[in-house]
Amino acid sequence: MDYLNEYRIRKSVWFLRESSRDIGEIAGLAGFNNISYFNKKFRQYMHTTPGAYKKMMTRDSLLAE
Numbered sequence: 001m002d003y004l005n006e007y008r009i010r011k012s013v014w015f016l017r018e019s020s021r022d023i024g025e026i027a028g029l030a031g032f033n034n035i036s037y038f039n040k041k042f043r044q045y046m047h048t049t050p051g052a053y054k055k056m057m058t059r060d061s062l063l064a065e
Helices: 001-019 021-030 033-046 050-064
Strands: none
Touching: 001 021, 001 033, 001 050, 021 033, 021 050, 033 050
16 A cells, blocks of 8 residues: 555656646545545655645746746
């Protein structure tokens, strides 16, 4: 189960970086049916929340331009 969750988190990271979809939609696309569980697992693997990660990636991409 850990491998599957890690794979799903990596997939969600890609969506957070490359799309403008909201967090709930990204959780579903990555295979998580429960947003609370997604948030918990995302924090476990990435040490931040999905929302904070998305903001950080958005800010970093704006600074790179």
